Amino acid sequence: MARPKEFDPDDAAQEAMEAFWERGYAATSVNDLLAEMGLNRGSLYGTFGDKKQLFLAALDRYEAQRGDELRVMLERPGSAKTALVDFIHVAADCCTSQEGRRGCLAGKAAMELAPHDKDVANWLKKFHRRNIDLVARTIARGQEQGEIDPTLDARAVARFLLNAMTGLRLLGTMSPSEAEVQDVVELTLKVLD
Amino acid sequence: MARPKEFDPDDAAQEAMEAFWERGYAATSVNDLLAEMGLNRGSLYGTFGDKKQLFLAALDRYEAQRGDELRVMLERPGSAKTALVDFIHVAADCCTSQEGRRGCLAGKAAMELAPHDKDVANWLKKFHRRNIDLVARTIARGQEQGEIDPTLDARAVARFLLNAMTGLRLLGTMSPSEAEVQDVVELTLKVLD
DNA sequence: TCTCTATTTGACCGCTTGTTCCAGAATGGC
DNA sequence: GCCATTCTGGAACAAGCGGTCAAATAGAGA
16 A cells, blocks of 8 residues: 545546536536535546546446435335326426436437447446336336236336436426426326326 | 638538537537538637537528428418328428437437536527427417417417427437327327317 | 728637556555 | 555647638629
């Protein structure tokens, strides 16, 4: 061993994630990142490689946090259907909040980078698949519990719900009225009846 | 009058739109634009002002074209419901095509710029509202024709459908399977039954 | 044909970009 | 206490950025 780092790489990645989330990839300069992460060039490049790798690290952190939130919400004991309904409502609430205006980091990455960056595209596919799996599992649980129509294809419903949620996240960047969001939510949740 | 322009500003704006659509705002440099528009700096700045104004001009062109497509599709004589179904299917087909991978210019603008740029945010609100109006009118027509449940709120359904379409456009950037897209489409269209 | 005016052309500006590099500082193992 | 190793802080880099400007150019109206 030699001299230890003076900063926590996880905290630094967290700050990087916030910065990218706020402004997107291209519009966030390395100088911006240095300022918000509170470290200097040598440390950043020594720890994370370059801007692109740092972005991928930020995406991983995003997935970890979103994944935790989702799992806590969807895999809690009790009614699976209620969990799903709450899940959509949380997304909707976020949508009308000030915080929701920055949208979804993964969605931003999809729009900005996926068409031209294989690494980001692959990351997104994994991210998307995991989310679908998690929601589909919850739907299947709801079907076993007899709360959700058992003739539905759980995976298809998961795709449908997450698609609507993606739309909501984008809608959020346009500071929509609560009424508008509620319209979308109500019709979306009809699929579970 | 004096010396006339050697290029067609509409054509130039069209090329700018394609360039921004392909790569986004920040990642498209003025040099890129000059190359694809086939003109030199003086002409660009003299005609469009600066990069931001050119982007807004590109957005206007996008709206004009999308709007025309939508109107042709939705306001054609005959079944309004069929028109809506076709409308969603066209979006879905685009989603799995090579072209669909670049997503939606308005969606990209929303993710990349809306949270920090009032001009873009305002433009998006108008764009969104016009689309909602158009789809809602078509739904109302379907209700008059007795094809769509008249107890539904036409505006709410329009919001729901466009939300799903937004999601599809983003899904398209992840080169999804046709099966996945079809799952989403089928469940989305259930609302019209 | 001459003049007037807008367009074209490309050099040029200061600034920012992402990245590299290195001297000096700090640490843990011996 | 020394050495090997790592981290720190900042200078330096070439390339690219968005934007300006003045001279050359060419068409329309007289």
